[in-house]
Amino acid sequence: MSPGHSPELAILNPTSFFSRRPRLGLAHLLVFWLCVFGLSFAALGCHTIAPMRPVGIDQFSPEKDVLVFHISIEEPSTPRSYRDWAQAQLDLVGGEPRNRRYPEIPIYEVTYRFRVSREMVAEVTFRRGDDGEGALEHAQTVVRAVPEWLIKEESP
Amino acid sequence: MRQHALSQGVRVTQGVRLLGLGGLVLLLSGCGLFYNHTLSYEDFSLYGNQPKTTLRRTGDTIQDVFDAYRLLFPNFEEKVHGARILYEEDSLSQENIFTGDLRQEGFYLPVLDLIHLSPRRPRGDADDLSVILHEMAHHFLISAHSKTSSQYWLNEGLACCLEVSFFDEEGTLCTPLFHQSLFSQARRILRRDGEEKFRSELSALIGASWFHFHRSDGRNHNYAYSWSLYWHLLNQQEGSLEERVHAIIEMSPPEVLASIDGVISDLRTSADDHLAALSKDPDLRGWCLERWAELPAANGRRFRAALLEELDPERDPGPKSWARATLLINGRIRGISRQERNLLHRRVAKTLGSPDTDLNIRIAIAAALADEGSLSWAYIVPLINGLEEASGELRAASARALARLSKQKPTVVNPGFWRNAPPEIRAVEVAEWRNWYELRH
Numbered sequence: 001m002s003p004g005h006s007p008e009l010a011i012l013n014p015t016s017f018f019s020r021r022p023r024l025g026l027a028h029l030l031v032f033w034l035c036v037f038g039l040s041f042a043a044l045g046c047h048t049i050a051p052m053r054p055v056g057i058d059q060f061s062p063e064k065d066v067l068v069f070h071i072s073i074e075e076p077s078t079p080r081s082y083r084d085w086a087q088a089q090l091d092l093v094g095g096e097p098r099n100r101r102y103p104e105i106p107i108y109e110v111t112y113r114f115r116v117s118r119e120m121v122a123e124v125t126f127r128r129g130d131d132g133e134g135a136l137e138h139a140q141t142v143v144r145a146v147p148e149w150l151i152k153e154e155s156p
Numbered sequence: 157m158r159q160h161a162l163s164q165g166v167r168v169t170q171g172v173r174l175l176g177l178g179g180l181v182l183l184l185s186g187c188g189l190f191y192n193h194t195l196s197y198e199d200f201s202l203y204g205n206q207p208k209t210t211l212r213r214t215g216d217t218i219q220d221v222f223d224a225y226r227l228l229f230p231n232f233e234e235k236v237h238g239a240r241i242l243y244e245e246d247s248l249s250q251e252n253i254f255t256g257d258l259r260q261e262g263f264y265l266p267v268l269d270l271i272h273l274s275p276r277r278p279r280g281d282a283d284d285l286s287v288i289l290h291e292m293a294h295h296f297l298i299s300a301h302s303k304t305s306s307q308y309w310l311n312e313g314l315a316c317c318l319e320v321s322f323f324d325e326e327g328t329l330c331t332p333l334f335h336q337s338l339f340s341q342a343r344r345i346l347r348r349d350g351e352e353k354f355r356s357e358l359s360a361l362i363g364a365s366w367f368h369f370h371r372s373d374g375r376n377h378n379y380a381y382s383w384s385l386y387w388h389l390l391n392q393q394e395g396s397l398e399e400r401v402h403a404i405i406e407m408s409p410p411e412v413l414a415s416i417d418g419v420i421s422d423l424r425t426s427a428d429d430h431l432a433a434l435s436k437d438p439d440l441r442g443w444c445l446e447r448w449a450e451l452p453a454a455n456g457r458r459f460r461a462a463l464l465e466e467l468d469p470e471r472d473p474g475p476k477s478w479a480r481a482t483l484l485i486n487g488r489i490r491g492i493s494r495q496e497r498n499l500l501h502r503r504v505a506k507t508l509g510s511p512d513t514d515l516n517i518r519i520a521i522a523a524a525l526a527d528e529g530s531l532s533w534a535y536i537v538p539l540i541n542g543l544e545e546a547s548g549e550l551r552a553a554s555a556r557a558l559a560r561l562s563k564q565k566p567t568v569v570n571p572g573f574w575r576n577a578p579p580e581i582r583a584v585e586v587a588e589w590r591n592w593y594e595l596r597h
Contacts, residue, residue, distance in 0.1 A: 063559050064566045065573075079253045101566075108570035132572020138252060145256040 052077045052085050061099045065108040073114055076121045083141045086112040086124040095135055110136060120144060191242070198222075199236075200271075204243035206250075214243055214273075217285060221292050224321075224329035229398045232300035239295055241271045262287045264294040266305045271295060290319040301405050308369040309361045312379055313386025314401060322443060325474055331397065332440050333387060334430055336447045341380040343423050355416050358385060362409050385412070388419045428455045435462045442466055442480055449489045456491025460500070467503070475520035478507065482524035486532075501532040509538030515547055522553035526560050535561060540589045543582070548575030551582070558589065565592045 056072040069089075090097065090110065097107050114122040127139040191203040195215045199222045202215045218241060226233050248255065262273045271291045275284045293315040298305045305311070317333040324330050346354045357374065358381050369378050386404070392415065393400035428451060435444035441462055448454045448462070467473055467481055485500045492500075507513050508521045522542060525535060535557070542554030552571035559569045568574070568585055 061566065062563070064568050065570050066559075079248055079255055080251070083251070083253060105568060106570075108568075108573075128570070128572070130571065132570040132575070141251075141253040143253065143255045 052081050054085075061101060064099060064102040064105050067097055067099060067107055067110045069110070069112045071112055071114050073116055073121075076116055077114075079122070079141065079143045082112070082114055082122040082124050082143065083138060086126070086141075087138065090126060090136065097136075107136065108132060109139075200239040200241050202241045202243060206243065206245065211243065214284065214288075218288055218292070220323065220327070221285075221288050221329075224323075225292060225296050228329065228331070229296055229300065229401070231398060231402075232296050236296055236299040237269045239269045239271055241273060244272070244274045246274065262291045264291045264298075266294070266298045266302075269295065269299075285322070286319040289321050290315045293318040297401070304405060306366075308364055308366060309378070309382040309385060310404065312369075313382040313389075316379055316383035317387055317390065324439060325476055328439075330439050330443065332434055332443055333390060334434055334447075335383050335387070336427060336431075336450065338380045338383040339387075339423070339427055339430070341377070342384040343427075345377055345380060346420065346423050351420055354420065357381060358416055358419065359413055361385075362412055384419050384423060385415070388422050389415060391422075392418065427451055428453075428458065432458050432462075438465075438471070442477055445484055446480065449484050449487055452490075454489060454491050456489070456493075456496070459489060460492055460496055463500070475514070475516045478504070478517045479520040479524040482521050483528045486525065486528045486530045498532070498534070501534045505532070505534035505538050508535065509541060515550065518542070519547070519549050519553050522550060522557045525557035526553060530561075532561075536593060540586065540593060543574070543586045543589065551575065555585075562592075565589070 053074045054071050055074060058070040060068040060070070062068060071085075089112070097110055099105065099107060109125065109127045111126075112124045113120055114124075122141060122143045124141045125139040126136040128134050128136055192205045193203070193208050193211050195202040195208070195211055197215055197219050200218065202211060202218065204211045204214070206214075226236075261275050262271065264271050271294075273284075273287055273291065275287045294311055297311060297314055316335050316338055318331060320333070320335050321329050321331045345357075349357070357377070361369065361378060361381055364378075369375065372378075389404045389407070389412070390397075390400050393403045395403075428448070431444045431448050431451075432455070435441045435448075435458075445459065445462055445466060448459050463481060463484065465471075466477055471477075473481075481500075482504050485497065485504060504521060508518055508525075522539065525539070539554045539558050539561070542550050543558075545551055545554075552574040555567060555574045556569050556571070558565075559567050565588070567589070574582065
């Protein structure tokens with residue numbers, strides 16, 4: 001350490017740090033980060049959620065201005081992905097889906113029900129404002145608790 | 157070495173200074189640095205990230221609870237400090253995405269007079285209220301009787317008794333104190349574990365530490381144990397609620413332990429019997445009816461009698477009572493014969509269809525049918541007539557109810573259409589409904 005060098009600066013100066021313990025510092029840092037990542041993965045159970053893969057879509061029109069879609073998917077997904085997928089479907093038709101039997105009536109409410117093996121896992125609803133005007137907007141997404149048997153085991 | 161130690165010392169001092177400065181800034185700013193909005197009320201400051209109007213609504217409810225608790229506990233009042241209340245929603249809830257995960261909905265830190273609320277939506281305002289009532293009960297009790305802060309069974313017992321309270325139509329806080337879900341849970345535990353284990357678990361809670369109460373394996377049952385013990389003790393005392401609460405605080409541990417047989421005896425009595433006793437109070441009858449409907453095997457005869465009393469014209473039931481009755485009659489209440497249920501349907505339908513009925517009651521009934529309607533032909537004609545009424549709200553609610561009741565005939569449910577569309581366009585829909593009814597009959 002050079003004379004007159006402030007002790008605090010010496011500690012904070014990276015060159016002086018590495019000059020004292022060059023290899024050990026890097027190795028420690030590497031091991032530390034590996035441990036952190038390793039523990040994080042262990043805590044999360046290394047579970048990866050696959051992107052949603054619809055295997056079938058059915059449309060129902062219980063009312064003239066209400067549409068309900070039943071979407072069969074292979075396995076449950078994350079809460080936001082249901083909303084995002086439904087929003088993307090709505091965007092595909094310019095946010096204005098139509099009931100084929102009553103094309104002249106604007107749709108008031110659209111619901112997407114997601115099912116895995118006939119078990120409903122989530123429901124996303126878009127609705128116009130209380131005055132019935134404006135664009136269809138996300139009203140709510142309700143994600144049901146997924147039964148254990150619906151969660152596929154990852155093959156080793 | 158000495159230089160190294162010196163530099164470490166300087167670093168520690170700097171860190172302490174930085175922490176001190178941070179603490180001072182936080183103290184001076186309250187919690188405002190962390191939240192977008194701060195609302196100041198007479199008795200508390202509310203911090204949150206929600207839009208100000210939403211936060212204001214919650215703040216008003218909290219102030220109502222403060223005011224109501226002041227009336228309930230007039231002698232506590234002078235010792236109750238102002239509180240800091242943090243209102244938080246998780247990021248999913250903010251986006252109106254709701255999951256069924258169980259999580260903590262609030263906690264209270266007595267040292268800082270800090271209440272943290274994170275109610276789950278979309279269960280409704282009633283659930284927000286129950287979390288507020290619960291945490292505020294801790295604040296009132298511990299502020300007035302600081303020694304209770306380490307008596308966890310006593311604190312949670314009172315908070316659970318008060319969290320089932322509700323504001324009636326006049327804005328008065330009604331306190332039934334009977335927590336049906338904790339009662340059922342305690343009964344299940346008693347049935348499963350037997351009296352001996354129940355007694356020993358409950359005894360262990362009397363002097364339990366925070367860690368034992370909130371972190372032990374059986375923590376999920378501790379609220380049920382605490383509520384059942386506290387509720388029993390309250391029922392044993394006489395006087396105002398405040399006097400009874402005070403008497404329980406003054407009880408010695410052996411006195412509390414001596415009452416466990418009474419707790420077991422309370423749990424041996426059915427919820428049906430407890431509700432029947434509570435429903436004699438006209439202020440609590442409506443609340444009891446809702447709890448009754450949640451029972452898997454309710455006594456239909458008692459339920460029906462209480463429901464008819466609730467709808468007694470001499471009581472002049474308002475929109476809330478009629479809406480509740482409509483939901484219950486159309487709901488899953490068991491123990492009522494089909495004939496009795498049909499009579500109740502007709503009674504509601506008659507009120508809905510009568511032009512003499514208060515408009516708000518008619519709208520409330522139609523809105524309740526839209527939520528929980530079951531197909532009874534008694535409702536169809538009043539609802540079709542409702543589509544032609546002068547009130548746009550009644551027309552919109554009737555259309556929604558018809559859509560729910562009749563699965564066969566598609567209609568327009570957009571409330572904007574029924575409120576604002578020209579009469580000649582609405583008339584086409586009404587004519588369709590009338591034709592459909594003619595064909596079905």
